[in-house]
Amino acid sequence: MPLSGIARAEDYPSRAITVIVPFAAGGPLDISGRILTASMQQTLGQPVIVENVGGAGGTIGLARVARADPDGYTLGLSILNTQVINGALYNLSYDLQKDFEPIALYTDGPLLIVGRKTLPANNLQELIAWLKANPDKATAGTTGVGSPQHVAGALFEKATGTHFQVTHYRGGGQVTQDLVGGQIDLVFSDIVTAVPQIRTGNIKAYAVMAKTRLALLPNVPTTDEAGLPGLYSSIWNSLWAPKGTPRPIIDKLNAAVVAAVDDPKVQARVADIGRTLFPHDMMTPEALGKLQQNEIAKWWPIVKAAGMKAE
Numbered sequence: 001m002p003l004s005g006i007a008r009a010e011d012y013p014s015r016a017i018t019v020i021v022p023f024a025a026g027g028p029l030d031i032s033g034r035i036l037t038a039s040m041q042q043t044l045g046q047p048v049i050v051e052n053v054g055g056a057g058g059t060i061g062l063a064r065v066a067r068a069d070p071d072g073y074t075l076g077l078s079i080l081n082t083q084v085i086n087g088a089l090y091n092l093s094y095d096l097q098k099d100f101e102p103i104a105l106y107t108d109g110p111l112l113i114v115g116r117k118t119l120p121a122n123n124l125q126e127l128i129a130w131l132k133a134n135p136d137k138a139t140a141g142t143t144g145v146g147s148p149q150h151v152a153g154a155l156f157e158k159a160t161g162t163h164f165q166v167t168h169y170r171g172g173g174q175v176t177q178d179l180v181g182g183q184i185d186l187v188f189s190d191i192v193t194a195v196p197q198i199r200t201g202n203i204k205a206y207a208v209m210a211k212t213r214l215a216l217l218p219n220v221p222t223t224d225e226a227g228l229p230g231l232y233s234s235i236w237n238s239l240w241a242p243k244g245t246p247r248p249i250i251d252k253l254n255a256a257v258v259a260a261v262d263d264p265k266v267q268a269r270v271a272d273i274g275r276t277l278f279p280h281d282m283m284t285p286e287a288l289g290k291l292q293q294n295e296i297a298k299w300w301p302i303v304k305a306a307g308m309k310a311e
Contacts, residue, residue, distance in 0.1 A: 068242045175189075208220055
């Protein structure tokens with residue numbers, strides 16, 4: 001590293017840091033991101049400010065991060081879609097694998113397979129049998145082309161040999177409203193949206209798309225337990241810097257994320273919104289970089305085979 005880079009890293013941070021959330025304020029990433037930045041601010045001793053830069057599935061915000069100076073003062077908070085799926089959906093102005101430095105994983109949230117309460121199926125195997133008996137008649141709701149719900153549905157179809165119609169909505173609230181109302185049959189839903197409706201009996205929960213059950217829903221089996229081993233899908237959050245950011249700065253930022261994850265107050269707030277935190281061995285920059293590569297290898301062929309095109 002040049003001497004100027006070393007000096008810059010030693011003084012870092014000497015002013016406010018901006019974390020770009022590539023979606024509108026008030027969404028799941030924005031809420032969990034603000035919990036993180038409040039903790040990082042205490043650790044780093046400088047303001048850590050969230051800036052919401054929405055539009056085009058998160059690509060506008062991520063482009064800002066990719067073009068920023070690699071000095072540690074502009075960072076990006078990403079989800080699976082912005083750091084993986086979008087590479088198969090959009091003609092991006094940046095390279096997901098070459099234009100960012102991984103800092104750390106932050107929170108995870110597996111998807112839930114849920115259905116309208118009037119569906120005849122009472123478990124996952126019965127659901128698959130019903131879908132096979134009624135090909136192309138069922139409808140799954142999503143929050144848009146290439147959304148986590150959309151790609152998880154494509155993964156499910158491939159794994160089970162089923163096929164259903166897909167209806168895209170503008171937001172998760174409308175999807176849930178129509179599922180509760182019985183206008184659609186299925187959703188591969190995020191935890192935050194689904195849990196309240198499951199608890200009140202407004203929708204049926206068939207499985208958690210993860211290796212372990214959710215503390216919030218201890219009676220809902222995993223896909224492994226329900227007879228679809230290895231069918232996992234989750235929306236993980238992670239922090240990234242522009243390519244070329246000096247390693248000592250990356251290490252300081254990584255330490256601040258780890259300190260946040262170790263804070264009981266952060267742990268409680270993250271649990272309240274239905275998210276989980278990663279173990280320490282998954283929180284290195286190298287682990288995040290490897291996860292991204294593995295997820296690209298998993299999801300890009302599924303997105304392309306399903307013929308998904310950005311709207």
